[in-house]
Amino acid sequence: MAPKLKRREPVGVLVHDHGHGPEPCSRGDYGEKAGHDRSRGRGHGWGRGWTQWPVRVLLGALTLSVVVTSGAVGIERYLSRKYMTPQAPLAQARISMSDQISWARRGETLPDHAPPVVLTFHDVNKNSKSPYVLTPKAFDAQLTALEQAGYRTLSAKQFTDYMNGGPVPRRSVLLTFDDGTDGLWKYADRIMAKHRMRGTIFTITGSMDKHRPYYLTWREIERMHRSGRWDFQSHTRAMHSMKQLDATGNTGAPMVNRLWLKDEGRRENTAEYRTRVLHDLAGSVKDIAGHGMPAPSMFAIPFSDGEGQPDADSQDSQGMHLLKQLFSFVMTDHSSVPLTASRRSAAAGLVQRVEILARTTPGQMLDDVGQKVQVPPNARRPLFETENWGGRQTRTSFDVFLGKAPSSPLTPRYAKADYRPDSSVDWTDYSTTALIGSLGNGTNQAALGVRTNSKEPMTVVLTRSRATLLADGYEVASQPLDPKSSHTVTVKVGRDTTTVHVDGQVELSHVSSRPSDQLTGGVTIRSGINKAGNQWPVFKSLDISPLKGAASRG
Known part of the structure; x- marks a missing residue:
């Protein structure tokens, strides 16, 4: 077999590999410029020379991101199944x-x-x-x-x-x-x-x-x-x-x-x-x-x-x-x-x-x-709102305050009731007036209280012939009254001052040293007898109203 002849290229044409296999190149100055290019780190062709590493890194990153994303989706699905309970369909009540x-x-x-x-x-x-x-x-x-x-x-x-x-x-x-x-x-x-x-x-x-x-x-x-x-x-x-x-x-x-x-x-x-x-x-x-x-x-x-x-x-x-x-x-x-x-x-x-x-x-x-929505201190006939009175003893009917003596001998000799105790928590700057009768001969007594359940509740106690003002159960003032079976008592409640008038004549007062935000509260009525069978005092009327010019505490 004859030896294979080596292909000869035209003068001025060189064979070089530009990244796509050997091919002719007519650049006469190729050697000089290619050497110069190589010295600058440049290659010729896609994915070779200076482009090959960024491309490879990019392709690798894309591949890795696909793998990571797939893995993350799988992990998220697993965690969701483990830590997220499927929600039940919406339930709706049938309401008339x-x-x-x-x-x-x-x-x-x-x-x-x-x-x-x-x-x-x-x-x-x-x-x-x-x-x-x-x-x-x-x-x-x-x-x-x-x-x-x-x-x-x-x-x-x-x-x-x-x-x-x-x-x-x-x-x-x-x-x-x-x-x-x-x-x-x-x-x-x-x-x-x-x-x-x-x-x-x-x-x-x-x-x-x-x-x-x-x-x-x-x-x-x-x-x-x-x-x-x-x-x-x-x-x-x-x-x-x-x-x-x-x-x-x-x-x-x-x-x-x-x-x-x-x-x-x-x-x-x-x-x-x-x-x-x-x-x-x-x-x-x-x-x-x-x-x-x-x-x-x-x-x-x-x-x-x-x-x-x-x-x-x-x-x-x-x-x-x-x-x-x-x-x-x-x-x-x-x-x-x-x-x-x-x-x-x-x-x-x-x-x-x-x-x-x-x-x-x-x-x-x-x-x-x-019952717990706060209401303003304004009630014209609270004695007829029996559903709004709380704090009573279990064996005492509210009727005891209205002149209907309890029939049971087991009934206590003392009764109390709070008007809207949960919804009068912030009451202040108000006045309450009660007409109390059937006070008898001194063997029974009635009381009108204000600032109910506060840090210093105030109570005026009335008998046939005396009015006594108590602050948190302790006497702070007392005055004699003209002896009679009925008295009208008015109590004015300010931020820290409590003023009492009995029959428009006798005045009792007290100024508290406590912060005013500890003194707010509503109205309490009380009644008591000394001996079983005695006449219970009667609350004939009761009125609650804001003081004139009182500002809202809202």
Whole structure:
């Protein structure tokens, strides 16, 4: 075989590889310029020379992003399945037209603007037998009733704005939910969206993501917060279970009790108790803020309606002092003093709520809420509003004040009643006048009280021949009266001054040294006899009206 001849190129034509295989190149100065180009790091052709590494990096990055994205989608799908409960279909209650009319009428006599009333719900679930759990349809009916009666719902910020001295809102409620149960996401969220309402959940932050599916997860909480329908506040991090208090095994709420240290055979001392509680409370704040939500300013007391919570509602208790270091307002479902949301409760930092249970009908809820809506001090015939008088002894009928002597020999010899005790919390700058008869021969007595349930309630006690003024049960003034069986007494209530006139002649007065925001409150009537069978005094008339020129405390 003949040897293969080598191809000869024309003069001035060189064969070079520009990245696409050998090809002719007629550049006479190629050697010089190519060398110069190479010295500058330039190549010739796509993906070679100076372009090859950026292209390779870009292609690698694109490939990696596809892999990462696919992996992230897979991880997100896994986490969503694990930490996001599917929401149930929207439940709607069947509500009759008569119920809607009845609910609307309950709101017709209430003021358009008033301090909000706080409600407590616990859980919404479909198949629970717990007395604290509402079915989805029952929850829908409750919210429908609030709408029909003219109530709006507030966010946590709107509520705290009012409590911090802001203007009185339109008639409204703050819907609160204790514990942070998963039913709020699964069932309640869509019902809240339907009614365009807001809710505030007091979470046990240490239980979130745990004990599934009973409690919410942080993913659900974050989704709920982003919806704008839900706010989240503190219900402790891990103090929502009873703990041992002594060697015999007695248990109590860890929020307000020193716990038993089993290994050391003793109870916590005060310093240990304070450190433990503050650590838990601060941890709950950190948990909520750490998930992108505002740091909580409100706290709901665990077991506030149950046993094991001694002095939980006392402003002087050790637990309350610790709570006030971290929170502006504390919520409870049980309190010895009915401090519903008001200027006085804001000053005290304690708010009593209305608890809604499985057995609570929408009508009952509206009645309970309506009793706590703050009303102005203006009542012309309150003696005929028997449904608005509370605080009575269980064996005493209101008729005892109207001259109808009790027939039972077991009836106490003393009776009292408070007029709208829950809705007169902020009353001041008002006057009340009573005509009291049947005072007999000095063996019976009657009293007209003002500033009910305040830090210094005032009471004027009348007998046939004497008027005595008491401040928080202690005598501060006394004057004789012309002896007769009937007297007219007028009490004027100012910010810190109480003035009494009897029969337009005798005057008694007292000026309190306490802050005025601790002195507000409504009217109380009292009656008593010294011996069984004696004539009970009779309240023949009663009137309540604002003082002339009195400014609203809203």
